[in-house]
Amino acid sequence: MKAKNIVTLFFALLAVVALISSCGGVQGNVATNGSTSMEKVIGVLSEQFMNDNPNVNITYDPTGSGTGIEAVKNGTCDIGLASRALKSSETGLVGTVLALDGIAIIVNKDLSVGDLTVQNISDIFTGKITNWKDLGGEDLEISCIGREAGSGTRDGFESVTETKDACILAQELTSTGAVISAVGSNKNAIGYASLSAVEGQDAIKAVKVDGVDCSEATVRDGTYKIQRPFTLVTREGEELSAAAKAFFDYITSSVANDLIRQAGAVPVA
């Protein structure tokens, strides 16, 4: 009898605690809008944040960086998401770098070429250089492997190397893993993949770009060229709502670093 009472008391207490904790904290809606490439990062972060703060609802509209910036300017969303830095013409807004997206250029591990310039890479993917021997490698025709239209990695790669719409590909694959295994089994191949996905892969190697290794450190200090910032865009001189501010502070703090890494980006906090 007594034991039963204690159990009941325990559960009652638990219920009260749960009630109190859910009453406290922030509540409200946070609308984010913008870059499709940031879907994974924002997805992971908002999921964790909504778990910790059940009264907050975070929405994400994958419309593209330009639209996201436009939306935050018009006030139709709280935080705009851009997978590039703000342009000088985009005034009245503040950009905060959430993370960096490093894109590794990968080739087969047996290929003797290990160092390319951004120009080389752009020439390879647009079909101006078609043989590895032109770059000091073996006499092998180059086979370019890319990602499907709409992929964030493709968008990032093509915008940094300025090859938008101009890539001549031999294969267009639908996942990072497929690109890595295709490059790993083909000595002619060159491809690109998120930095985080390349680590620990034996069949491939990430080439140096302009003499710089591709690593978290070189992405963070900016010496590795093929990267872009994931930027949070807010209105200048205007307070965010309590919920949006809590979310913003959370994702830009170092607490979120592991989650950002998990989503394949390089944290900066």
Place this chain on the structure above:
Amino acid sequence: MKNHKGTVEYFFRLIFLICGIAAVFCVLAISVYLLISGIPAIREIGLKDFLFGPVWKSERNQFGILPFILTSIYGTAGAVILGVPLGILTAVFLAKAAPPRIAEIIHTCVELLAGIPSVVYGLTGMTVLVPFIQKIFNLSSGACLLSAILVLTVMILPYIISVSETALRAVPKEYEEASLALGATKTETWFKISIRAARSGIIASIIQGVGRAIGEAMAIIMVSGNVANMPSIFGSVRFLTTAIVSEMSYAAYGSLQRNALFSIGLVLFLFIMLINGLLRLVSERGSNK
């Protein structure tokens, strides 16, 4: 007692009816959904530009699916050209020529072949076949139409073999005995009597293989390169099915791109319906004879 029996009978009949309706409902729902979601894009792009447009570039809003249609037709035709003789000869061997023991072993293997999931075909194709093709034809990339055709050939083989085999076994013994008694050799009998008598079953098996080949996506997306080129045997190509798979995950909801993907689905659906209609026609003709 009798009344009780009647109730049970009624109850089960109802259950059977519901099960039957469920299948019909699914087909209807899918057809209607495909029509509703597939037509807007076709209307916006224009039927001619959609079906016969040679360029698919979704980032530039160019949605012509001619390369996909041709690739699907070429790929399926290639698989049939390679698979049909191989399949029919195997079926003849199994039904007529093989010693029972060996026939059983081969039969088990064929059944296993049919049971392998298509993603495994794709994976094996990607890691074994593609590098092999690349090496023997000295290409820069082995992911091409030829690889896809080879994978499809192996995938449709079990269908052709097992359906043809059944048809060949059903040929009345008297036909063959009569032929042998007239002095024809066994080979002559098989080719001139058995195959001819089993014709409608064999044709049905081929059509079934075509249906399987044209609807396959998972296996060939991994070996075909998946670039929206006009088909060429050593070129990277994209099929109707793989076109949907490869872009669906990124197509924004309500965008023209997404709608166009549904329209591809509609075209594919019509292809499959055509093939099914053909199959029915052939099997009906076969049973009327």
